[in-house]
Amino acid sequence: xxxxxxxxxxxxxxxxxxxxxxxxxxxxxxxxxxxxxxxxxxxxxxxxxxxxxxxxxxxxxxxxxxxxxxxxxxxxxxxxxxxxxxxxxxxxxxxxxxxxxxxxxxxxxxxxxxxxxxxxxxxxxxxxxxxxxxxxxxxxxxxxxxxxxxxxxxxxxxxxxxxxxxxxxxxxxxxxxxxxxxxxxxxxxxxxxxxxxxxxxxxxxxxxxxxxxxxxxxxxxxxxxxxxxxxxxxxxxxxxxxxxxxxxxxxxxxxxxxxxxxxxxxxxxxxxxxxxxxxxxxxxxxxxxxxxxxxxxxxxxxxxxxxxxxxxxxxxxxxxxxxxxxxxxxxxxxxxxxxxxxxxxxxxxxxxxxxxxxxxxxxxxxxxxxxxxxxxxxxxxxxxxxxxxxxxxxxxxxxxxx
Amino acid sequence: xxxxxxxxxxxxxxxxxxxxxxxxxxxxxxxxxxxxxxxxxxxxxxxxxxxxxxxxxxxxxxxxxxxxxxxxxxxxxxxxxxxxxxxxxxxxxxxxxxxxxxxxxxxxxxxxxxxxxxxxxxxxxxxxxxxxxxxxxxxxxxxxxxxxxxxxxxxxxxxxxxxxxxxxxxxxxxxxxxxxxxxxxxxxxxxxxxxxxxxxxxxxxxxxxxxxxxxxxxxxxxxxxxxxxxxxxxxxxxxxxxxxxxxxxxxxxxxxxxxxxxxxxxxxxxxxxxxxxxxxxxxxxxxxxxxxxxxxxxxxxxxxxxxxxxxxxxxxxxxxxxxxxxxxxxxxxxxxxxxxxxxxxxxxxxxxxxxxxxxxxxxxxxxxxxxxxxxxxxxxxxxxxxxxxxxxxxxxxxxxxx
Numbered sequence: 060x061x062x063x064x065x066x067x068x069x070x071x072x073x074x075x076x077x078x079x080x081x082x083x084x085x086x087x088x089x090x091x092x093x094x095x096x097x098x099x100x101x102x103x104x105x106x107x108x109x110x111x112x113x114x115x116x117x118x119x120x121x122x123x124x125x126x127x128x129x130x131x132x133x134x135x136x137x138x139x140x141x142x143x144x145x146x147x148x149x150x151x152x153x154x155x156x157x158x159x160x161x162x163x164x165x166x167x168x169x170x171x172x173x174x175x176x177x178x179x180x181x182x183x184x185x186x187x188x189x190x191x192x193x194x195x196x197x198x199x200x201x202x203x204x205x206x207x208x209x210x211x212x213x214x215x216x217x218x219x220x221x222x223x224x225x226x227x228x229x230x231x232x233x234x235x236x237x238x239x240x241x242x243x244x245x246x247x248x249x250x251x252x253x254x255x256x257x258x259x260x261x262x263x264x265x266x267x268x269x270x271x272x273x274x275x276x277x278x279x280x281x282x283x284x285x286x287x288x289x290x291x292x293x294x295x296x297x298x299x300x301x302x303x304x305x306x307x308x309x310x311x312x313x314x315x316x317x318x319x320x321x322x323x324x325x326x327x328x329x330x331x332x333x334x335x336x337x338x339x340x341x342x343x344x345x346x347x348x349x350x351x352x353x354x355x356x357x358x359x360x361x362x363x364x365x366x367x368x369x370x371x372x373x374x375x376x377x378x379x380x381x382x383x384x385x386x387x388x389x390x391x392x393x394x395x396x397x398x399x400x401x402x403x404x405x406x407x408x409x410x411x412x413x414x415x416x417x418x419x420x421x422x423x424x425x426x427x428x429x430x431x432x433x434x435x436x437x438x439x440x441x442x443x444x445x446x447x448x449x450x451x452x453x454x455x456x457x458x459x460x461x
Numbered sequence: 462x463x464x465x466x467x468x469x470x471x472x473x474x475x476x477x478x479x480x481x482x483x484x485x486x487x488x489x490x491x492x493x494x495x496x497x498x499x500x501x502x503x504x505x506x507x508x509x510x511x512x513x514x515x516x517x518x519x520x521x522x523x524x525x526x527x528x529x530x531x532x533x534x535x536x537x538x539x540x541x542x543x544x545x546x547x548x549x550x551x552x553x554x555x556x557x558x559x560x561x562x563x564x565x566x567x568x569x570x571x572x573x574x575x576x577x578x579x580x581x582x583x584x585x586x587x588x589x590x591x592x593x594x595x596x597x598x599x600x601x602x603x604x605x606x607x608x609x610x611x612x613x614x615x616x617x618x619x620x621x622x623x624x625x626x627x628x629x630x631x632x633x634x635x636x637x638x639x640x641x642x643x644x645x646x647x648x649x650x651x652x653x654x655x656x657x658x659x660x661x662x663x664x665x666x667x668x669x670x671x672x673x674x675x676x677x678x679x680x681x682x683x684x685x686x687x688x689x690x691x692x693x694x695x696x697x698x699x700x701x702x703x704x705x706x707x708x709x710x711x712x713x714x715x716x717x718x719x720x721x722x723x724x725x726x727x728x729x730x731x732x733x734x735x736x737x738x739x740x741x742x743x744x745x746x747x748x749x750x751x752x753x754x755x756x757x758x759x760x761x762x763x764x765x766x767x768x769x770x771x772x773x774x775x776x777x778x779x780x781x782x783x784x785x786x787x788x789x790x791x792x793x794x795x796x797x798x799x800x801x802x803x804x805x806x807x808x809x810x811x812x813x814x815x816x817x818x819x820x821x822x823x824x825x826x827x828x829x830x831x832x833x834x835x836x837x838x839x840x841x842x843x844x845x846x847x848x849x850x851x852x853x854x855x856x857x858x859x860x861x862x863x
Contacts, residue, residue, distance in 0.1 A: 073700035073725075074640060074671050077589045080731045083738070119538040128530045136521040136716045172574050172718070175741040187479045188590035188612045205738040210590045210612055238476060269476050298475035314538045314745050316574070323475075329482045336485070336607040338740065339577040343716050345744070 097420035130347035139343030142331035143170025150353040159292040173316035174305035185271040186211040191237035196428035224249040239271040245278035245391025248436040252285045252390035278392040280309040370439040377450040400433035499822035532749035541745030544733035545572025552755040561694040575718035576707035587673040588613040593639035598830035626651040641673040647680035647793025650838040654687040654792035680794040682711040772841040779852040802835035
């Protein structure tokens, strides 16, 4: 007698999700548990001082919100030009020309739905499936996943704490054959600004290996020492550099998702075709607001940067009280990276215990890759008073460790 | 003596853009020239009546803009939850449950930067590089490029004018092995709403071939005859269907780029990981406005749909005067597709001549694929008066053709 199971119709089975989406987070940073734990504690009614967040502790300035509302009510609520409205491409180009000295026109600018969308588009434009995308460790959390999402293969080049997290020639040489290299200066999480020497080393490496060089410069307005140098400003580099920029950090517009890519015109044309398939442009009223921010909002940009400079100084003052903590000199961006290896703890363990015992949340360095193990990252995104108090507690905690 | 050219250092050469981005538009619709020509004529000071545009002739309703402004000024300008804010995921889920009868929770909903971003994310989640993505011809312009952008291989299944553009079993059978099928009902450009029989044929084909079924339902509120049926509502289909939705057409929010995917929870979780790398979420104030639109804006939805129903009736009345034009019965969406084959012209030639001689712009059917050759698409996105006048002229033009 035939087994009835063999006669039963097969249950409809669902196809499997793509390999790339199933492996998006493979080997990626899983140090974000601390953020979720902090949130859960807060949800349970506890007071937690959160120094993990890369977002401002203030809302978008009124000047910008006024412009956005006026634009929307004025009728800019239909589809906007997919590569960006001409006025915004002009404004971003003018800013880039002023910053770098490299003549930049609107044809060199593509407006994207935030800096992350700019990174995604850049890798899609530079990598075919199976191509390797390089980035520098320690790194912003999304980098390896972004490369995997476009079916590329991520490879992390280790920079070294002992070299102040400035990648050196020997570090770069560890890279396998690849098609693109992503760098980020001013750097999240380290706060390091690459020197001209570092940038020239990277540029010559990119030329020798014939790599696209994707330069994430979203913290370019927050530089405390040294000077921001875009690799696009180095000789003969315009043809291979894609600069990623954003209004998020400079103008307190994180939630508005407004970024851009600056590159050679032929590449921008390709990227504009791509945007038709990824987001079909960015809201016109947000673009109008960004034009106002870039043309009238320099005061905002300066004021925002000054806030983080002041808090950086404040943090250095408090952290200097410790004999066991050593600070990676913060040269830019809104973070301070602290070497906690003298405590004998890992960054993960340090952050866990600090949260458990003092309800202060910091990011373990391990979340940003192996190169920043034994470090913690402190975001300067809390009011001066609370930051000072939290860091005082953190120092006491570190000193009291066995 | 050595050729001096051999001694000269090699000029720095730039790497080439990825194959996928260079071939994004290969074999795709190039019938958009008419849109650019119409724009150029207008820029030169000519009066052109544009019936090509898939965008409303009114701005986003005040109720929605008020909610957006209140949210932004209330402080929702920082990063919003990447998969979407809970209230909006809830509101979309409640709407889907009411529409389809399929219990849908917030865990089944992902908020995206517009319907196009939902399509892009869906294909990334369903296809690995080299996998074939199927879609039905005639088709919305971005479909093949979207599949290419994720390194997939697009294949167009031809539906037939003679079958009222309802894809039939024999049409589907022409497809090569594939991993996903994209459908769109109510359909742009044809205005056709798939019957239950068509939808069941598609569903059983998807099960037999074990395909993901991506269902673009952005016109689901604009149905003039028949009834909108989501394949997600068919038995045993929830596990393989991804529904793409949007606020663009229903609530006059095209420019706000607010869409969603509805799918099984495991797929939504994968897609949420993907969004971290593609857009890092959608502006919180736009999401808040969408919540208000979905919970308080039913009046808007109905009013918007009624506008297009009225214009569809008006268009049918005028077009009926012609003996050479035959209308594809418009059952939904904001377009009327007209069969102009009796004039002996191609859609391209008809559209070109109409623009040249009468300054009226319509989309040639060829822009949407081979299946709609010999047709033109008229968008109902112009005021009743101008639409009536333009169509009267169009009829006269068609009758006067040799």
